Amino acid sequence: MSLKDVVIRPVPIRKLEESVVNRIAAGEIIHRPSNALKELIENSLDAGASSISIAVKDGGMKVLQIQDNGHGIRTEDLPIVCERFTTSKLREYEDLSTIQTYGFRGEALASISHVSHLSITTKQADSECAYKATYADGKLVPAKPGGSSAPEPCAGNNGTILTAEDLFYNIRSRKDALKNIRDEYTRIFEVASRYAIHNSGTAFTCRKLGAPKADLNTLHGASTITNIRQVFGAKISNSLVEIQHKDQELQAEFKGHVSSAAHEMHKSVFLLFINHRLVDHSPIKRAIESLYTSVLPKGSRPFVYLDLRIKPEDVDVNVHPTKREVRFLNEDIIIAQIIDCIHNKLLSTNNSREFALQSTLKKQPSSSLDNHDGDGQAYAASLRPSSTDKQSENIQPLFTNRNSNTSAPATTESGGIELSLSAGTDTAEAGPAPSPSREKSYAAPKANPRVEVRLTSIINLRKELQRRAHVELTQILSEHIFVGFVDDRRALIQYQTRLYMLDFCKLSYHLFYHRCLFDFMNYGRIILQPAPSIHDLAMIAASELGNENPEKAADDVLRRLSDNRELLAEYYNITISDTGTIDSLPMVVRDYSPDYDKLPLFLYNAANMVNWDDEQQFFKSFTNVLATLYVLEPPLSDDPQNTKDDYRLVVEHRILPSMKGSSFWAPESILVENALVQLVDLPDLYRIFERC
Numbered sequence: 001m002s003l004k005d006v007v008i009r010p011v012p013i014r015k016l017e018e019s020v021v022n023r024i025a026a027g028e029i030i031h032r033p034s035n036a037l038k039e040l041i042e043n044s045l046d047a048g049a050s051s052i053s054i055a056v057k058d059g060g061m062k063v064l065q066i067q068d069n070g071h072g073i074r075t076e077d078l079p080i081v082c083e084r085f086t087t088s089k090l091r092e093y094e095d096l097s098t099i100q101t102y103g104f105r106g107e108a109l110a111s112i113s114h115v116s117h118l119s120i121t122t123k124q125a126d127s128e129c130a131y132k133a134t135y136a137d138g139k140l141v142p143a144k145p146g147g148s149s150a151p152e153p154c155a156g157n158n159g160t161i162l163t164a165e166d167l168f169y170n171i172r173s174r175k176d177a178l179k180n181i182r183d184e185y186t187r188i189f190e191v192a193s194r195y196a197i198h199n200s201g202t203a204f205t206c207r208k209l210g211a212p213k214a215d216l217n218t219l220h221g222a223s224t225i226t227n228i229r230q231v232f233g234a235k236i237s238n239s240l241v242e243i244q245h246k247d248q249e250l251q252a253e254f255k256g257h258v259s260s261a262a263h264e265m266h267k268s269v270f271l272l273f274i275n276h277r278l279v280d281h282s283p284i285k286r287a288i289e290s291l292y293t294s295v296l297p298k299g300s301r302p303f304v305y306l307d308l309r310i311k312p313e314d315v316d317v318n319v320h321p322t323k324r325e326v327r328f329l330n331e332d333i334i335i336a337q338i339i340d341c342i343h344n345k346l347l348s349t350n351n352s353r354e355f356a357l358q359s360t361l362k363k364q365p366s367s368s369l370d371n372h373d374g375d376g377q378a379y380a381a382s383l384r385p386s387s388t389d390k391q392s393e394n395i396q397p398l399f400t401n402r403n404s405n406t407s408a409p410a411t412t413e414s415g416g417i418e419l420s421l422s423a424g425t426d427t428a429e430a431g432p433a434p435s436p437s438r439e440k441s442y443a444a445p446k447a448n449p450r451v452e453v454r455l456t457s458i459i460n461l462r463k464e465l466q467r468r469a470h471v472e473l474t475q476i477l478s479e480h481i482f483v484g485f486v487d488d489r490r491a492l493i494q495y496q497t498r499l500y501m502l503d504f505c506k507l508s509y510h511l512f513y514h515r516c517l518f519d520f521m522n523y524g525r526i527i528l529q530p531a532p533s534i535h536d537l538a539m540i541a542a543s544e545l546g547n548e549n550p551e552k553a554a555d556d557v558l559r560r561l562s563d564n565r566e567l568l569a570e571y572y573n574i575t576i577s578d579t580g581t582i583d584s585l586p587m588v589v590r591d592y593s594p595d596y597d598k599l600p601l602f603l604y605n606a607a608n609m610v611n612w613d614d615e616q617q618f619f620k621s622f623t624n625v626l627a628t629l630y631v632l633e634p635p636l637s638d639d640p641q642n643t644k645d646d647y648r649l650v651v652e653h654r655i656l657p658s659m660k661g662s663s664f665w666a667p668e669s670i671l672v673e674n675a676l677v678q679l680v681d682l683p684d685l686y687r688i689f690e691r692c
């Protein structure tokens, strides 16, 4: 008989035995011990427990036990509690749309009873004693062969103890696949600790049976961040920033703790809770990861704890057998809000760290930085309403605070460079410190912690600088090697094989403008002794400028500055005494103080050229006036030799190094002003020599 002769007939359809159906269904809900634990924790939380203790043997395969102090199970419900589709939490299908409990299907305990030996001891607060019941395949069974299957009264605390033993004893293939008990315990710990972090009103412990110490031990009422610290350690918890947002219209809100840019971790950690359910939500995860790709150093991954609450009617919780997934209305809008919120938070906290933007220098040699959105930024931007200004929304990727003198921009895989900016107070250390001249007195720049600046106006001005930065120029200045002075205005510097002439006096304006903004509220202090009179100085300036009534002009200057002296003291370390003297100035670059001959003009301009009415315009114009005060002025030819020596020492060891190590985003205008000119490139020289 050939194969062709075999007639393939349909096999008769039969109804599966209930036990088979139940075991298959159970397998969909309980894949491994950690799934069972999740269900049991949720039941305890639904029962209002304020304390949950978990004990585990052999990764939960041998014993998985959970004890809570919740409301317990009614004795009369014990016979049916492990049957499929029995629940105290849902009556009508419609109730699902407003469900406030984790459970609603009445399947979890049934599933566990189909794949393990399950026992429940439970006591309600008003019962005289506890009852213990044993289950197999959803039904009550005797605890010992030949005994009664009815729940037995026993001693016990209020609440419920559930013990699942020999998990998957009746599904060999599953049991064999779960041999790595360490791995299973890790997963159990992960589930327990995540619920512990999210439910700060409940104390959690998790331990291996027989172990003297619990691996997880959170306290009732401890804050979320305390719990995160307990589970993930201080290093991670200290690097987190808090986020919060509420959308009245959608009735959605979220809060959480997410990595700041200073965070370095090689594995992403997502604790994502939607209406208190621990879920995987790929679109949210992808969007956040994408955002962080452009923010964190290469290879570093984010930590995200997000507690998202949405109107229950807008959430579909019934989309996955293990409830690991949910769907909700207005996903795109809410995800965009999450991304925006994290993004803004990072922007507002980044001043205390370093900034960096990835760019592709080789492809676009002289383009400015704002053309170089990373993928993540593009994605984040695509989620935002299109009407927003993308440039101003550029994420400033942040790097951990490195020593600004030693960290050169890193080369990226793509062959581009990363530009980073140290926002730290200038700490140029190279070389001998110039001896301060006698009449100047310095106070050291503020030690850590830096003051964190949250003023949107300052952040916007910094972003403006970032947008105007020239990638190649920034890199040259960041990595240059000082060769020597040409004169008191110009120096030769080398970058790779090229030699440049730098007009450091012209450049110093940009540098000081930059430092004034980035070290805002973190300056050192230059104490003026003896403190000069503002009125006298303003009179000098007014006269020099040909003001018809210098006396009145000086009065105005003094009044204007005295009226704003609190602001000047707080933001700029500019102190004005009751007697009208100026006692101190900000020290913007260490050991460098401006030419005091410029003080009269500075005071005059501060009063007259600064817009005191609009916050952002004020900071912009005041920074401009301040930077102008600090601009390097070469010594006069009849100045004493030691003044000239000091000047060059300051330029070589303080001013020029403060541009290095990614501390300065150089604007394109430096090129326009011819402040940096390339003199020669080594390969060109070779060619000349070859011809000779």
Ligand SMILES: Nc1ncnc2c1ncn2[C@@H]1O[C@H](COP(=O)(O)OP(=O)(O)OP(=O)(O)O)[C@@H](O)[C@H]1O
Pocket: 039, 043, 044, 047, 068, 070, 071, 072, 073, 081, 086, 087, 088, 089, 102, 103, 104, 105, 106, 107, 108, 109, 110, 160
């Ligand atoms: N720890 C507990 N304390 C008090 N009651 C409990 C506890 N665990 C389970 N129950 C009761 O047993 C019932 C069945 O639990 P089970 O987890 O099987 O279903 P559910 O929670 O209602 O729904 P789901 O299958 O979606 O979890 C619950 O509805 C609840 O009334």
Ligand SMILES: [Mg+2]
Pocket: 039, 042, 043, 102, 103, 104, 108, 109
């Ligand atoms: Mg349940």
